[in-house]
Amino acid sequence: xxxxxxxxxxxxxxxxxxxxxxxxxxxxxxxxxxxxxxxxxxxxxxxxxxxxxxxxxxxxxxxxxxxxxxxxxxxxxxxxxxxxxxxxxxxxxxxxxxxxxxxxxxxxxxxxxxxxxxxxxxxxxxxxxxxxxxxxxxxxxxxxxxxxxxxxxxxxxxxxxxxxxxxxxxxxxxxxxxxxxxxxxxxxxxxxxxxx
Numbered sequence: 001x002x003x004x005x006x007x008x009x010x011x012x013x014x015x016x017x018x019x020x021x022x023x024x025x026x027x028x029x030x031x032x033x034x035x036x037x038x039x040x041x042x043x044x045x046x047x048x049x050x051x052x053x054x055x056x057x058x059x060x061x062x063x064x065x066x067x068x069x070x071x072x073x074x075x076x077x078x079x080x081x082x083x084x085x086x087x088x089x090x091x092x093x094x095x096x097x098x099x100x101x102x103x104x105x106x107x108x109x110x111x112x113x114x115x116x117x118x119x120x121x122x123x124x125x126x127x128x129x130x131x132x133x134x135x136x137x138x139x140x141x142x143x144x145x146x147x148x149x150x151x152x153x154x155x156x157x158x159x160x161x162x163x164x165x166x167x168x169x170x171x172x173x174x175x176x177x178x179x180x181x182x183x184x185x186x187x188x189x190x191x192x193x194x195x196x
Contacts, residue, residue: 006081007045009038009053009068012061033062035070042078052079057114059121065097072105080105081180083112086141087127087134092159092167094141095148102173109177113138113195115188129161135187137161142179142195149176 008123012038013029030038045053055064068080082101084094101109116122127138140159144167147155154166180191 004051005049006052006054007041007050009055011042011055011064011067012037014041029050035067038067039071039074040146042075046075046078050078050080052108052110054081054112055083057083057085057112058117059124065101069101069104071102073107075108077108079108079110082109085114085116085127086127086138087116087122087129088125090164091141091144091171092148092164095145095173096169098145098149098177099169099171099173102175102177103171109173109178110180112180112182113142115183115191128164130138132187133161133183134190135183135185135191139191142191146195149173 005119005122008028011033014031015029015034031063037145042053053068055068057064057145064084071078071080076124079099086094089097098109098111115138116127116129116131122128137160140157140162143159144155144162144164147157148167148169149172154168156165156167179196181188181196183189183192
């Protein structure tokens with residue numbers, strides 16, 4: 001059995017006494033999350049043998065996709081576990097973003113699917129689905145993304161929450177990034193089992 005260790009990229013700032021209050025709770029560290037500081041953390045994680053750094057998603061931190069894209073050129077082997085919310089971005093755009101990231105990072109993207117946070121934070125992003133509906137949508141989202149990554153033919157899908165017609169990628173990710181998924185509710189299990 002092999003073990004992989006990941007570190008955390010504090011894109012909301014850093015501190016010795018930082019305690020999170022949950023998704024949607026404003027927080028910041030004593031030390032700002034400057035690009036210079038985040039580069040130092042990424043470099044230290046790589047130097048010390050960590051496989052990847054988890055980059056959070058939420059209103060309380062910097063955007064995970066943009067931040068990690070800026071760190072790709074200052075690292076060589078470190079992978080980036082980018083957290084994102086399926087309800088905030090279209091599946092076709094997310095599949096395309098993953099392909100672009102994989103090419104420019106030389107295959108160093110890992111994806112962390114965040115189905116949702118606190119209701120007030122979800123609503124701030126324009127997402128008013130309840131938890132059960134969000135997991136349904138996540139399943140549809142991951143189905144579309146997988147089809148786009150694996151199919152040569154255009155993808156058409158009509159679900160309860162998402163629809164695409166003749167979606168296709170010119171450049172699919174190579175390799176296809178591993179998908180990480182969390183959730184402890186009954187609705188989370190089947191989605192996680194099917195798509196991770």
